[in-house]
Amino acid sequence: MKSQAVNPDLRGKKFRFKSEWAWAWLMVAPVIIGLIVLNIYPFIDSIIMSLYKSQGLGPAKFVGLQNYVKMFSDKQLWQSTWNSFYFVILTVPVGVFIALLLAVLLNSKIKGRDAYRCIYFLPMVVAPAAVAMVWRWIFNAEVGILNQMIGVFGIKGPNWLSDPNLAIVSIAIIAIWSAVGYDLVMILAGLQSISASYYEAAEIDGANAVQRFFHITVPLISPTLFFVILMRTMNSLKQFDTVYLLVKQTNPAFKKSATLMVLFYREAFEKFNKGYASAIVMWSFVIIMIFTVFQFVAEKKLVNYD
Amino acid sequence: MKKFLATLLTLCLLATMCSLALAEEQITLTFGFWDTNQEPGMKAIAEAYMAEHPNVKIETQVTPWDQYWMKLEAAAMGGALPDIFWMHSNQFFKYVSAGTLLDLTDLGLDYTPYPAGITALYNFEGKQYAVPKDYDTxxxxxxxxxxxxxxxxxxxxxxxxxxxxxxxxxxxxxxxxxxxxxxxxxxxxxxxxxxxxxxxxxxxxxxxxxxxxxxxxxxxxxxxxxxxxxxxxxxxxxxxxxxxxxxxxxxxxxxxxxxxxxxxxxxxxxxxxxxxxxxxxxxxASIYNGLGYAGAATTKYPEVVKDFIAFCGSEQANILQAQNKAAIPAYAGTEHYFTDLFENLNIKCYTEMIEYGVQxxxxxxxxxxxxxxxxxxxxxxxxxxxxxxxxxxxxxxxxxxxxx
Missing domain, CATH: 3.40.190.10 (Periplasmic binding protein-like II)
Known part of the structure; x- marks a missing residue:
């Protein structure tokens, strides 16, 4: 604005400049409106709701921070927070490592490479609910195929989905199985963007396969790897569907496998406690924020964008 | 040419709308419940009603129990309840106290054939909000x-x-x-x-x-x-x-x-x-309970809904639900249509236990x-x-x- 004020020659341009801005706003409007209506408004509404006591169909009552006081004194909240963390610990390192390993294998020239790529990606195209139903049968301790197979060796298989210490591990296995294909495709794309000349040069210098992997592959795909780890962590923190479908409230493993999202859902839609549920959502928001900040700090130190 | 086409199109649209309005008003009602096993019974009742009232169309919607109440609550808050739906004693108070149920007091129905306890379940401050459907023990x-x-x-x-x-x-x-x-x-x-x-x-x-x-x-x-x-x-x-x-x-x-x-x-x-x-x-003792047919206060056609619910409570509809193996009908004297379906089974113990049943x-x-x-x-x-x-x-x- 200032520069335009001192230079009258630009007046005509200023006008065009303005209309360009109007066009720009018009173009991004659908996204902005969508964001406001679907994300920002509900977010603010949740903050307000968390200060109210809202049960059933009656009007909500303002209670200040009472929901938060009640929430932080609830043992199950801390248990569920741990469950969510534990789930991230179980799924992210193992899941991403497997995906990386498979991606490197599928990037080499092996027979039937495309078929393998297809097979690994298949779980991604199946609806999560269907995945959960199939695994429920596999893990069924009474008649499931897994325990039948273990039974052949005369060992009684564990209660995969009802042993309090095992249920969350079983669910982590399902989560890794269904996500590995997506991560693999991402990493594969990263691998294929690495120029072959790096490897040729390294080979001439006498680097072996392991050295090549750690000194060329890992640094060059670190942006992809970072993205994959970030997405996987977010998704694991938000884990809901598989736990919800496989561990019901009468399951003895419920307390030790209910993630924060399951706890939220239960309060909001089973106990119809929407105010309290909003407070849980705020708590998960804080946790996800901490994770995100932590990861972006790590990104600056570890990721190589050159 | 363009103008002509546009006018023609507009005319076509107008004509369709007029002809729709001229035809007898077609009413579509939704009927929500949770038990898949009872779907044939509910469909039979709806069809019998539709046969007598060709301008009414009743669409049945089955939602499993676990999700039924969740869906119903969201619908109640959004003012989009099904026109007719099953009510359960656990949830009745919540819905009636929020004013979401249609007052069925003036239905002109004789309540004597139904178990008194079940009629009373769905009575709130002297008004009737659901018609007994069945009972179970x-x-x-x-x-x-x-x-x-x-x-x-x-x-x-x-x-x-x-x-x-x-x-x-x-x-x-x-x-x-x-x-x-x-x-x-x-x-x-x-x-x-x-x-x-x-x-x-x-x-x-x-x-x-x-x-x-x-x-x-x-x-x-x-x-x-x-x-x-x-x-x-x-x-x-x-x-x-x-x-x-x-x-x-x-x-x-x-x-x-x-x-x-x-x-x-x-x-x-x-x-x-x-x-x-x-x-x-x-x-x-044996725990008994009974479901009821309720209507939504927000329905566009309260009179049609009431008429259909009155039909659901009739002897004819109770026989229909019994014959389709849905449940023990609430209408006294029609139980045998249900129990007769289970020849080799001591099914009568269910109806016998109502004598010392506990709500x-x-x-x-x-x-x-x-x-x-x-x-x-x-x-x-x-x-x-x-x-x-x-x-x-x-x-x-x-x-x-x-x-x-």
Missing amino acids: IALAYNKELFDAAGLAYPDETWTWETLRDAAKKLTSDTVKGFGAPNDTQSGYYNFVYQNGGFIFEDGKSGFDQPETQEAIKTWVELMTVDGISPTLESFTDMSNDEQFQAGRVAMQFVGSWMMSAYTSNEFIKDKFDLAVLPQGKTR FPFSPNKSLWEPIEAETMTSAYTGEMTVEEACNFMHETITEIEAE
Whole structure:
């Protein structure tokens, strides 16, 4: 604005400049409106709701921070927070490592490479609910195929989905199985963007396969790897569907496998406690924020964008 | 040319709209309920009504129990309830107190043929908000094959808790458990509670602090945890009590009359089981409950909805639901249309038990404490809490919730 004020020659341009801005706003409007209506408004509404006591169909009552006081004194909240963390610990390192390993294998020239790529990606195209139903049968301790197979060796298989210490591990296995294909495709794309000349040069210098992997592959795909780890962590923190479908409230493993999202859902839609549920959502928001900040700090130190 | 085309198109549109308005007003109503087994019965009623009223179209919507109330709550808040829907005693107060139900007082219906208790369930401040649909009681189902193999006499009306436990012990083997005692209320420990002289909720008060209530629940839980005659909680999470009984892995269980159409269409179990009245404790009791047809206060066609609900309550509709194996109809004198369908089964025990039946406990805020009860009792089964602690906790929770 200032520069335009001192230079009258630009007046005509200023006008065009303005209309360009109007066009720009018009173009991004659908996204902005969508964001406001679907994300920002509900977010603010949740903050307000968390200060109210809202049960059933009656009007909500303002209670200040009472929901938060009640929430932080609830043992199950801390248990569920741990469950969510534990789930991230179980799924992210193992899941991403497997995906990386498979991606490197599928990037080499092996027979039937495309078929393998297809097979690994298949779980991604199946609806999560269907995945959960199939695994429920596999893990069924009474008649499931897994325990039948273990039974052949005369060992009684564990209660995969009802042993309090095992249920969350079983669910982590399902989560890794269904996500590995997506991560693999991402990493594969990263691998294929690495120029072959790096490897040729390294080979001439006498680097072996392991050295090549750690000194060329890992640094060059670190942006992809970072993205994959970030997405996987977010998704694991938000884990809901598989736990919800496989561990019901009468399951003895419920307390030790209910993630924060399951706890939220239960309060909001089973106990119809929407105010309290909003407070849980705020708590998960804080946790996800901490994770995100932590990861972006790590990104600056570890990721190589050159 | 363009103008001509545009005018032509507009004219076409207008003509269609006019012809739609001129035709007799076509009314579409939605009818929501939760039981797939009863879908044929509900469809038959809707079709019979549509045959008499060609301008009305009734669309049935089945939503499984777990999601039904969630969906209904969201619909109630958004003012988009189905025009007609099933109501349950657990949830009635919540919906009626929020003003979401259509007042059915002026339906001109004679309520004498229905069980008085069920009509009263859906009465709020002197007004009727749902028409009784059916009633159900709980009976003892047993696997005849397993009894024969163990050389035991079949259960009958002389049975007590002790006979049940003794028989179950004899029936229990490596592959079979004698009796299923799951974490269930209506087809579970509530029956024991009332047979022991206890109660769950009466006159605005929780009965979980009563020694009779606590003793009954303890006996029920210990059938699994101490006597070992029931499959474990872990086992029930992989296969429900019903599934285990139908698979021949459990020899006896308490089962509601609403399960009969499923049992008799299961090839594996249909010829192997029979029914008896519940064994008695200090006294006889069987939990009964009844559903109702309710209408939405927000419906666009209140008169048509009322007319259809009145039809649902008629003798004709009750016979239709009975003949389709839906449930025991609420209309007195039509029960036999249901019981006659089960020739080789002692199905009559369900209707006999209504004599000493106890209404499935309900309270204004039961929808809020019921999920907590399921969770708390799980802790009593796992031993995280004793049964007394769990009951006392429930007593405090219910007292607190109902006081608000």
